[in-house]
Amino acid sequence: MTATPLADGGDGHLPDGVEPRTFDGDQRLATRGEPVYGEPVQDGWRAWDPGRSKLGAMLGRGVETGFAGGDTVLYLGAASGTTVSHVADFAGPTYAVEFAPRPARDLVRAAESRPNLFPLLKDARKPATYAHVVESGVDVLFQDVATRGQGEVACRNRQFLADDGWLVATIKARSEDVTGPTEVTFGHVVETIESEYEVVTTERMDPLHEDHLAVVARPR
Ligand SMILES: C[S@@+](CC[C@H](N)C(=O)[O-])C[C@H]1O[C@@H](n2cnc3c(N)ncnc32)[C@H](O)[C@@H]1O
Numbered sequence: 001m002t003a004t005p006l007a008d009g010g011d012g013h014l015p016d017g018v019e020p021r022t023f024d025g026d027q028r029l030a031t032r033g034e035p036v037y038g039e040p041v042q043d044g045w046r047a048w049d050p051g052r053s054k055l056g057a058m059l060g061r062g063v064e065t066g067f068a069g070g071d072t073v074l075y076l077g078a079a080s081g082t083t084v085s086h087v088a089d090f091a092g093p094t095y096a097v098e099f100a101p102r103p104a105r106d107l108v109r110a111a112e113s114r115p116n117l118f119p120l121l122k123d124a125r126k127p128a129t130y131a132h133v134v135e136s137g138v139d140v141l142f143q144d145v146a147t148r149g150q151g152e153v154a155c156r157n158r159q160f161l162a163d164d165g166w167l168v169a170t171i172k173a174r175s176e177d178v179t180g181p182t183e184v185t186f187g188h189v190v191e192t193i194e195s196e197y198e199v200v201t202t203e204r205m206d207p208l209h210e211d212h213l214a215v216v217a218r219p220r
Pocket residue numbers: 052053054076077078079080081082083084097098099100103122123124125144145146147
């Protein structure tokens with residue numbers, strides 16, 4: 001479990017249902033739910049590991065993501081459910097897209113105790129394949145897909161987002177271009193995102209998540 005100091009600016013940016021709690025003397029963000037990845041639990045609150053979760057790291061650093069308790073969420077790149085399980089603990093309906101069958105099996109397990117978490121074994125580059133399941137007008141589109149074309153994925157899935165919703169994306173430079181300069185790669189992805197969104201914040205996620213950029217944006 002990675003411990004990082006929480007942001008000094010108070011916890012006004014935290015969605016309802018996410019709270020700083022003390023675990024073994026350290027302050028960590030936590031949500032209420034069944035444990036998923038061996039994280040410590042106290043009084044029903046599960047510690048959220050910012051070293052394993054880019055969203056956990058963003059919230060720990062005080063980034064304003066737009067997430068609010070009870071939101072409807074479309075989450076792309078859910079993997080085995082580490083982060084999306086925390087999201088489902090504080091959000092409303094949470095649609096979790098993952099295209100790799102192996103992690104998706106663990107994701108299904110994480111969903112067993114979360115009736116608002118809906119795993120979808122789908123390719124995030126092909127939103128037409130889940131458009132019949134995901135309601136339109138979601139409050140937050142969260143994206144953490146390790147694939148080339150991360151900007152295009154955000155644009156193609158814009159169709160599900162409410163006009164006053166939020167895109168929260170973590171961009172992995174090495175998935176776009178293994179050898180190219182990271183800043184140039186981020187520039188290209190952000191430029192693509194800007195064709196459909198107005199970018200509000202970008203923030204490098206080093207050192208916890210090297211070569212990753214957090215992007216928060218609103219639909220145009
Ligand atoms: C960094 S991991 C996600 C970690 C997860 N968001 C978390 O914090 O718990 C990236 C995931 O994206 C998935 N992925 C990559 N390309 C995808 C695509 N086109 N559609 C759906 N999932 C994809 C990978 O299988 C992998 O599980």
